[in-house]
Amino acid sequence: MSWKISALKKSPWVFHVNTGACNNCDIEIxxxxxxxxxxxxxxxxxxxxxxxxxxxxxxxxxxxxxxxRLQEVYRQTAKPCVVFVIGACACDKGIFTTGYHVVGPxxxxxxxxxxNAIIAYVPGCPPKPEAIISGVVKALSxx
Amino acid sequence: MDTPLNxxxxxxxxxxxxxLGLCATWIVRKVSALVQWRVGPPLLQPCYDVMKxxxxxxxxxxxxxxxxxxxxxxxxxxxxxxxxIMFWRIGVxxxxxxxxxxxxxxxxxxxxxxxxxxxxxxxSPHASLGTSREMKLxxxxxxxLILAFIVVIIKSGGVLQLSRIAGLEHAPVLSxxxxxxxxxxxxxxxxxxxxxxxxxxxxxxxxxxxxxxEYSGALLAVWKLMQATxxxxxxxxxxxxFLGGFGPNLNGWLIGLGMYVLVLVLIxxxxxxxxRVRIDQAMKFFWVYCFLILAIAVSLAIIGNTFKIYWL
Numbered sequence: 001m002s003w004k005i006s007a008l009k010k011s012p013w014v015f016h017v018n019t020g021a022c023n024n025c026d027i028e029i030x031x032x033x034x035x036x037x038x039x040x041x042x043x044x045x046x047x048x049x050x051x052x053x054x055x056x057x058x059x060x061x062x063x064x065x066x067x068x069r070l071q072e073v074y075r076q077t078a079k080p081c082v083v084f085v086i087g088a089c090a091c092d093k094g095i096f097t098t099g100y101h102v103v104g105p106x107x108x109x110x111x112x113x114x115x116n117a118i119i120a121y122v123p124g125c126p127p128k129p130e131a132i133i134s135g136v137v138k139a140l141s142x143x
Numbered sequence: 144m145d146t147p148l149n150x151x152x153x154x155x156x157x158x159x160x161x162x163l164g165l166c167a168t169w170i171v172r173k174v175s176a177l178v179q180w181r182v183g184p185p186l187l188q189p190c191y192d193v194m195k196x197x198x199x200x201x202x203x204x205x206x207x208x209x210x211x212x213x214x215x216x217x218x219x220x221x222x223x224x225x226x227x228i229m230f231w232r233i234g235v236x237x238x239x240x241x242x243x244x245x246x247x248x249x250x251x252x253x254x255x256x257x258x259x260x261x262x263x264x265x266x267s268p269h270a271s272l273g274t275s276r277e278m279k280l281x282x283x284x285x286x287x288l289i290l291a292f293i294v295v296i297i298k299s300g301g302v303l304q305l306s307r308i309a310g311l312e313h314a315p316v317l318s319x320x321x322x323x324x325x326x327x328x329x330x331x332x333x334x335x336x337x338x339x340x341x342x343x344x345x346x347x348x349x350x351x352x353x354x355x356x357e358y359s360g361a362l363l364a365v366w367k368l369m370q371a372t373x374x375x376x377x378x379x380x381x382x383x384x385f386l387g388g389f390g391p392n393l394n395g396w397l398i399g400l401g402m403y404v405l406v407l408v409l410i411x412x413x414x415x416x417x418x419r420v421r422i423d424q425a426m427k428f429f430w431v432y433c434f435l436i437l438a439i440a441v442s443l444a445i446i447g448n449t450f451k452i453y454w455l
Contacts, residue, residue, distance in 0.1 A: 004198030010191035038181040040172070043188050048351035051202060051359035054195070078200045078359040 008054055008080065009140045011043035015053035015077070019070050019106065021060030024126040025087040029057055031129045039133065050074075055082045055136070058106045061089040061096045067103050071113045082118045082139055083110055086132060088125040118143075152235060160227045164371030165189040171374065171411050178415045189371065196364035204357050206266030215264065216358070216365035219257030223369050226250040227376040229305075234379075234389035234399065239306035244292060247305065247380065251288075254369060255281045255335065258344070261366075262354035273353025276422050277344035280334055283429040284341075288331040290437040291324040295384055297444040309388025316385045318454050320443040325385040327433045327440075329406070332377045333413055334425070336370070340417040341425055378406040 018026055032039045033046060047053055050073050062070060074083070085106045088094040096102050103109070110117045120139035122132050168189040176183025203209055229247060233239050255277060262274035295315045299308050308315075315321030334341035345353045355366055382388060382402045389399030420428070447455030 003194065007191050007194035007198060011188065011195050035180045038176070038183075040176060040184050041182050043184055043191060048347040049356045051357055052352065052355075052363060054199075076202070078202055080199070 004080075005143050009143065011045070012054045012082070012136070012140065013045045013047045013052055014055045014057050014084075015047055015050045015073075017056055017058045017070060017073055019058060019060040019066035019090070020063040021087065021089060025059035025090070028126045028129055028132065029059070029086065032132060037129050037133065044136070050077045053077050053081065055084055057084045057086055058090055058110075059086045061093050061099070061102045062104055062106055062109050063101050064103050065101075067109050070106070070109055074110055074113050074117070080118075082120060082143075083107075084132075084135065084139065085119060085121045087127060088123050091121045091123045094125065149236075152231075156228050156231050157224060160224060160231070160372055160375055161368060164368070164373075164375045165193070167374035167407060168367075168371045170407060171414075174408065174411045175415050178412070189367075193364050193367055196359075196367065197361050199360040201360035201362055202357075204266050207357065208264040208266070211260055211264035212357075213362060215257045215261030216362050216369065218260070219254040220365050220369040220372070222250050222253035222257070223372045223376055227372055227379065230376060230379045230383055233306045233309060233383060234396070239304050242303045243305050244296070244303050244308070244384075248289060248292065251335065251377070251380070252281070252285065254373060257369075258354050261358070262344075265357035267357050269350050270354055270356045273344045273346070273350050273356070276346075277354060279422050279426060280341060280344060283426040284331040284334045287327050287429050287433040287437055290434070290441065291328040291331070292384065294320050294324040294437065294440050294444045297441065297448055300448065305383055306388075309383045314385070314387035316387075318444075318447065320440040320447065320455060321385060323436050323440040323443075325381070327437055328381060328385070329409065329413075330433065331429075332381060333410060334429075335377060336373055336410070338410065338414040340413075340420045342419055343422050343425065346419065374407070378403050378410070381406050 016026070016029055031037065032044075050056070056074065056077060058070065060066070083106070085091050089096060090106045092105055093099075093102055107119050107121075110119060118139070120135055122135035124131055127135075166186075166189075169184065169186055172188065173183040203212060226247060229239075229243060229250070233243075259274050259277050259281070262270045262277065295308060296303065298315050298318065298321060302308060316325045337345050344350075345355065350356070355363065358366060379389075382399055386402045386406075387399075389396050443455050447453065
C-alpha cells in the first residue's frame, strides 16, 4: 500500500453536498461531529471547500437544478477522492422516483463526469450516524 | 562559530521547528476537543493531514495568476521559519544583532501579506472577500502590536535588541504597563494566527474557508505547515519579549517552555470561548479599546522609567 493511500485513510476530510435533500440526512451528518460520535477521533473533518476535500458526502435526489452543480463540485475536488451517497433518495431516488424534477440517482450523475469514480452507498431514511461511520470505514478499507 | 554544537543547531533548527509546530497544532485540536467534551484526534493527526495533502492533486484555477498563486504559500512559510530561527538563536546562543526587534516585526507581517497575495491571486469571489477582510484585519492589529512593543522598549531604556530585552532584570509583564501591553499583544497574536474571534478571513461557515478556498494538495500542505510553525514562533515571541524569555541554562529553558505552553493554552481557551466577531467590530476593538489601553500603558511606562518605579 502506498503512503498516499495510507495517509488518506487516516485523515479523510469531507465536504457536504446537498442536492435537494429534505434536510434529514444533513442533520444526521452534522450529528457525526457532536461529542457523542466525534469523528475527529478518526481524523475526519468537515471542510468548507471541495478543493480541500477527500470525500464528498452527497445527500438528496439530484434535481434538475442541482445536477450540473454536483458535477462541477466533483470536478473541483482534488483527486483521489471518494463519493459517499448518503440516504435512500441519493442511492435510488427513494419516494421521489416519479418526480418530474428528478434527473436520477447520484451515482448516474457522477459517472457522467468520471466513469471510474469510487462511490460508496449508505442507504436509510435517514441513515443512522453509526451506519454512516460504518460505511465510511468499509469504503476506506477497500481502497 | 564552527563548533559542532553550532553546526548541529543549523541542521536541527528547521525540522525541530516543524515538528514542534505540528505538535502544537495537535495540542490546539486536542484541547479544543476536551473543552467540547470530545475525545479529539490522535497525536500524529497533523502529520497524517500534511502527508495526505502532499500526496494529493494540485488544482490551479483558470482565472488564477499561477506564479503568485504558487509562490505565496512558500513565501509565507519561509518567513515564519526565518522568524522562528531568530528566536531559537536568541534562546540557544543568546546572540542577536541590534535592531532585530524591527526585523521580527517585519517578518511577522509577511505571513499575512502572503495570505493576501495568495487569496487575491486565486481569482475566486470567496477568496477575494476573505482577502479584503484579512487586509482590514492587518491594518487593525498592526498598530496596537507595535505600540505594545514600544512599551517594552521604553521599559528596557530604549534597547532594540531582543536578547537584551529577554535578559531584563524585571520581566516587563510584572509591571502594570507591561501586563496591559501583554494582554493586548495576546489579542493581536490571536488575530495573526487567524483564530476565533478573529477568524473572519477564513470563516469556514460563511466564506467556505475564504482565503485558502482555492488551494489544494501540496500548496495547502504548505499553508498548513505555515500555520503550524506560526504556533511556535508567535507564542515564543511573546515569551521572549514580555515574559523574560528562554534562559541561558536548562532551568531557564524549562521555565521558558512552561510559559510557552501557558501562552498557547491561553490562546486556545480564548479561541474556544468566543464567537466570531464581524470585521467592523474587530477594527473597533483594536483601534478604539486596545489603542486606549496602550496609550495608558505607554504613558505609565514613560512615568515609571523616568522616576525608576519598576512596577508601573
